[in-house]
Amino acid sequence: MTMTMTEIDRTLRELRLSGIGATLETRIVQAQASQQPFIETFSLVLQDELDRRRSRLMDRRYKKSGLDERATLNDFDWRFNPKLPRAACFELHTLKFVGDGANALIIGKPGTGKSHVAKAVTYQATLQGYDVLYLEADSAFAKYSLSKPEEQNKIMRSLLEPDLLVLDDLFLARRIADASAELLQSVVHQRYKLRRSIVVTSNRVVQDWGKYLGDNTMSGTILDRLMHRSVLLEFEGKSYRLKEATARLARDGTVD
Numbered sequence: 001m002t003m004t005m006t007e008i009d010r011t012l013r014e015l016r017l018s019g020i021g022a023t024l025e026t027r028i029v030q031a032q033a034s035q036q037p038f039i040e041t042f043s044l045v046l047q048d049e050l051d052r053r054r055s056r057l058m059d060r061r062y063k064k065s066g067l068d069e070r071a072t073l074n075d076f077d078w079r080f081n082p083k084l085p086r087a088a089c090f091e092l093h094t095l096k097f098v099g100d101g102a103n104a105l106i107i108g109k110p111g112t113g114k115s116h117v118a119k120a121v122t123y124q125a126t127l128q129g130y131d132v133l134y135l136e137a138d139s140a141f142a143k144y145s146l147s148k149p150e151e152q153n154k155i156m157r158s159l160l161e162p163d164l165l166v167l168d169d170l171f172l173a174r175r176i177a178d179a180s181a182e183l184l185q186s187v188v189h190q191r192y193k194l195r196r197s198i199v200v201t202s203n204r205v206v207q208d209w210g211k212y213l214g215d216n217t218m219s220g221t222i223l224d225r226l227m228h229r230s231v232l233l234e235f236e237g238k239s240y241r242l243k244e245a246t247a248r249l250a251r252d253g254t255v256d
């Protein structure tokens with residue numbers, strides 16, 4: 001017996017086929033208008049469901065990633081700082097390193113686009129179906145130091161599980177708390193064993209990291225594992241933030 005549209009809607013909801021539900025009326029009209037074979041209509045209807053599921057999955061992955069913007073390399077101006085390692089950035093963006101369980105360190109001057117590139121790589125990873133976690137390092141570590149033990153265990157697990165972990169602006173505040181340094185050591189160590197990638201960005205040269213960690217043996221083991229199977233991208237140049245602020249000042253006399 002033929003179902004009414006209401007019954008069809010209800011059944012699609014019951015079967016969790018909201019992608020079909022969303023476009024069905026259009027597909028019915030389309031089929032009538034073009035008198036296409038059933039198999040063609042059916043393929044379109046299935047594709048609608050697939051499309052919706054994929055985009056929902058991507059949305060969910062993006063929300064879980066901790067990113068605050070969908071950065072891309074398309075809107076990056078490579079002429080502004082011609083010394084940036086452009087080829088290495090695009091290589092990173094292919095995400096081959098995630099498959100290999102390798103790491104990347106993006107080190108250099110403030111405002112040169114380190115976070116932008118790291119976010120673009122992270123966003124690309126969500127599009128390619130990887131589980132990723134982007135964190136501003138200092139606030140994540142501060143949160144960890146202030147948490148109760150069971151909460152700390154949860155945070156630790158959340159740092160180990162993703163295929164790619166991005167620690168943005170490590171050592172922004174120079175010295176980090178002992179608990180944070182231990183967390184960093186443990187995360188680097190365990191992800192190294194699991195062959196899961198880490199991307200770190202920092203304004204601080206690697207040679208000084210020992211000072212900020214407060215314990216040189218520990219910084220040695222952290223660096224050992226971060227640097228083994230890793231690429232180093234050095235960002236030399238002038239600050240894009242300053243350029244934007246100067247342009248704003250010239251335009252309307254305000255800085256924010």
Ligand SMILES: Nc1ncnc2c1ncn2[C@@H]1O[C@H](COP(=O)(O)OP(=O)(O)O)[C@@H](O)[C@H]1O
Pocket residue numbers: 075076077078080081109110111112113114115116117201240241
């Ligand atoms: N070459 C560039 N082209 C376009 N935008 C840039 C460029 N470099 C930096 N930016 C922008 O300037 C701002 C600061 O860059 P950011 O990536 O946060 O720098 P960093 O992390 O190195 O301090 C961001 O809004 C970023 O998108």
Ligand SMILES: [Mg+2]
Pocket residue numbers: 114115116168169201
């Ligand atoms: Mg930054």
